[in-house]
Amino acid sequence: MPSLDESNIFQDTLEYFVNGGKIKKRGNVELSLALKTLEDVSKSKGLTTEDIISLIKVAASGYHGDVISCKLIKCLVPASQFPVRAVELGLSFMCTSKPSNKVQATLLRLLIAVYDYIDEKETVQKLGYLLFYFIENTVLTPYVCHLLYLLTRKEDVRLYRVRKLLELQTKLGPQPYLIGLLSIYKLYFPNLVSIVIPNTRKQFFPTRDRQWYAVIKEVQERNQAADTAHMKSSLELSEKLQAAELSMLHGIPPAKRRKVDPIPVVHSSSSKLTVKLSSRLMAMLEEKPLPFVQIQNIETLLKNPDRVELPSQMGAALRSPLLQCFMSYNADPLMTSRFSYWIQDTLCEKLLYSTQTPACFPEIESILKKLIQFTEFIQEGIPVVDKVLFRYLQIWNGLDFRQEIFRLVSRCRLYPFSVLNENILEPLRKLFVRTSVFIKCQVMLCLSQLLQNYAMVEIPRYNQKYPEAKPGISVFEDDIGMFDPLTSVIELIGYVDRLASVGLALENDHNILLHFTLSFYELVSTLHARYGLPFVYLPSRHMIRALLCDNATGPARLCGVINSYKSNCQMLKDDATNNEIEIPGYQKKETIHSLNILILDLCDSLWRRKAFSHGRNNSYLNFDLEHLATEASDGLSLYLHQAFLPFALLFLKETQPKENIGHPKGIKNVRDMFMEFLQRENIGEIKDFILNTITRYRNSTSDTKNKV
Structure with a gap:
């Protein structure tokens, strides 16, 4: 727990940026200390939703200049979830003339970095149309395309947007970020996008802020581990209260994983609906999209294949068997494209770009094992x-x-x-x-x-x-x-x-x-x-x-x-x-x-x-007979071969008196019995081979069976 002095210092720092006046930049020791305090707190435990909302108002306005605003934005590391209200404020300030291109670009990079932690992605999807107005700003275009790639739904695809992207491609050339966004549009409406999307499987949006991503991930892991420990102690205490055991255990959420699992869960705002709808109202809503998170079994999935609304993050397929079934029989190019983008970005980050330490091995192994299960499915x-x-x-x-x-x-x-x-x-x-x-x-x-x-x-x-x-x-x-x-x-x-x-x-x-x-x-x-x-x-x-x-x-x-x-x-x-x-x-x-x-x-x-005395020049065992003993050709026979000598000895012990066990050469006249013995010892391939290749032996065996 942070001490009272540390809490007061952090609150004073927030007041300094939020309610203070114009800040002097050169030689301002107080500014340096405030930024250092804010950076330390954000990297150690993250910021609450209230703190993020307060700071983004100051940072996105550009009131304190580009340098301070960008540093404040990089300190907006969420302790748990990133509030959608902060997204709304950031986009609102971008629609004004206050923040510079540099501040706007940093804001968009922030939204990309915290995308998986935004609490209500559906609200952000509704604001996606605002982002498209910044598509012509060449400084912002890569980040706008990246966000739109993540947010675009079928109803967001419009002809004028396709035309605008094609115009930009003509102007800027075939940039990866433009091709990435056009590929999503083409998956929804192939008739609107006439260009050929190259099949290079190149990363459309390479990760530029890996250190920023790593800080956010470390904070999430640290906070979730603390939450898990606190929840465990609470459960231990509740078990001691015998009288209120059922009431206290009821409604307790499952323990969170000790580390942040990079594989997302199936998410939708519709999962928060707890009101039971009447049959009449359900009939009215039949034609509306059915969020995937509401599908509980395969029967519901098969009855509504055309109404299913895909989750906001297709990487959840590695976790959800139902989503895997839906992908396997539906084969929607949009689903596979979104999943391919996510898995490529995740694997590149884990295997190629980041430094691998023993601490991160279990996480990477978990991803790879789930990926293997998916490919096997x-x-x-x-x-x-x-x-x-x-x-x-x-x-x-x-x-x-x-x-x-x-x-x-x-x-x-x-x-x-x-x-x-x-x-x-x-x-x-x-x-x-x-x-x-x-x-x-x-x-x-x-x-x-x-x-x-x-x-x-x-x-x-x-x-x-x-x-x-x-x-x-x-x-x-x-x-x-x-x-x-x-x-x-x-x-x-x-x-x-x-x-x-x-x-x-x-x-x-x-x-x-x-x-x-x-x-x-x-x-x-x-x-x-x-x-x-x-x-x-x-x-x-x-x-x-x-x-x-x-x-x-x-x-x-x-x-x-x-x-x-x-x-x-x-x-x-x-x-x-x-x-x-x-x-x-x-x-x-x-x-x-x-x-x-x-x-x-x-x-x-x-x-x-006659392994070496067959007289054929094209043999696999073609040796000069002058350098071999006369008995060498007999050394690879069935009963004298070094691999079969132990079996030959066992065979002789079973078939001969103990005081008169002969030489393995004596097996020559009873080779068929010896092969039966080998078959009993689970070495039956030799008998099958001889039967299929030696005609005389096959005929003699069949004659013996007929006589019997």
């Missing part, structure tokens, strides 16, 4: 989030928000490979080669999920968008131009394939990294069967490293992957429609030829016991 990435992500990955240390960043990358939109390589793959490659094996595994998982997202969501959306031009295929539209999506996907697979080869070489074929690499190959092998992509991409020769693994899951999963490749190639060959599709850089015949060679190598190694 609508099943698509958000273009402006991709653009911010592209910039952040260039400066990312690979540690901060790693899980959230990887999840957002996996939801990235489909772009030409050159864009992907420059903005996503290259930063991830640098992270991949210099970090531990566990982060390498996370990168592989992220890129696998990105490929799955492309195959399952993005390619179907792209194919619907351009050839058929179907409406409503995406919530967030982003026209990135025509390109071949299949070529991008094939080049992405090749890039990840090479990256996995480097990672396995760096980590000496680490089992965990090999697991994620094989999971990626399993996904690639099923792209045609599961997602209908008209190609089968066979990885490079380093894939055979899994055969030499000392863990049984490596060779077994390799057999499963090759088996999947074989069946997908057969499906692709039988599908006549896919034979007509030509993909640049993709050779189907070469892929099938390489797959046949790999199948022969696996059969020669595991079944025929």
Whole structure:
């Protein structure tokens, strides 16, 4: 609590500015002390609504000159909410000839900075028409456009305003702030705005007063933390009063969050209505807009899709499941544009512009997690989030928000490979080669999920968008131009394939990294069967490293992957429609030829016991026999392979007497029984592979079943 002396000093300071006469500026020590006191109080605990109203009358009038007026305006930091009466006074003084352009610009910057804390935004929206009269003032134009962008409703769009903005664009050139305001007008009435709005996703209104924003935010956090502590003590006291427990607890508002959540809540002045309306009056009001804050369930939302009045801040979609549902099925360009502007500004401020400290990490993680939940709900990435992500990955240390960043990358939109390589793959490659094996595994998982997202969501959306031009295929539209999506996907697979080869070489074929690499190959092998992509991409020769693994899951999963490749190639060959599709850089015949060679190598190694003595020059296991022992070819057989020797020993212990356990070579004549044993040990991929590739074994197995 401030002392009585401090309170008196602050009141004397207010009296000095509000009720004092003309203030001398040069060499005025009293003025310097008063400004210092006011600045300290505003930065420590903020000003009350009454103090803000009193000071804005003095500051907006310009009575004490530009320097003092601007300093007073910058001290108008609200302790909780910014009063709408202060907004009315500020705009009223702007309509007079008293304040200079500098003071007016500072006033508009103040309104932008405290916009989220204004208590009645609907009243400010009604005053928006006054702001348009300042649009021709080149000093004020950027700030006027920014405020109008936030305040504009459908009924505010008028033809004369569009014409005025187009005239200004002709005069000043294509300024970002003019294009930003025109983009909102075009979303409401495309027929009124004839110009083409560029699809650069550039920030229309870059933040200029970051330090001012930071002061306001710190004051809000500090005051809300104090309110929370006070409320907690009050609740503890109320629990002790047994007789009045229900009456005291009734009506107590929920505890506020300890920190200011940057995600806004659904807000509307209509939420303050507590009067129950009669059925007749409700019938009269049926055609009026229905504020979103009054919608309590999905049924009400579906019954009134055309009457819904959007909240003043579309960022509330991250908090409201109902608003997410409304955005997903309505796909209104106005909603998506407002949300895109908010999320781009918020992410740029949190990730790119501000200095990140451990204290702010929970807040940023909360935003990113809610954003991930939103993208998972609508099943698509958000273009402006991709653009911010592209910039952040260039400066990312690979540690901060790693899980959230990887999840957002996996939801990235489909772009030409050159864009992907420059903005996503290259930063991830640098992270991949210099970090531990566990982060390498996370990168592989992220890129696998990105490929799955492309195959399952993005390619179907792209194919619907351009050839058929179907409406409503995406919530967030982003026209990135025509390109071949299949070529991008094939080049992405090749890039990840090479990256996995480097990672396995760096980590000496680490089992965990090999697991994620094989999971990626399993996904690639099923792209045609599961997602209908008209190609089968066979990885490079380093894939055979899994055969030499000392863990049984490596060779077994390799057999499963090759088996999947074989069946997908057969499906692709039988599908006549896919034979007509030509993909640049993709050779189907070469892929099938390489797959046949790999199948022969696996059969020669595991079944025929001639891994290095097959006599083929194009083998994956092509070694000079002069440098190999004669028994080397038998070393990769099913029962002598280093990964299967423990299972061979267990098999012999189960099938042979304890005093006469033979050598694993004896399993040669009962390989079918050994494969049944492996299948019982959850290593059934090898049996499936042998059945699908060795015709003689398949026929003998079927004959045995028929006899039984």
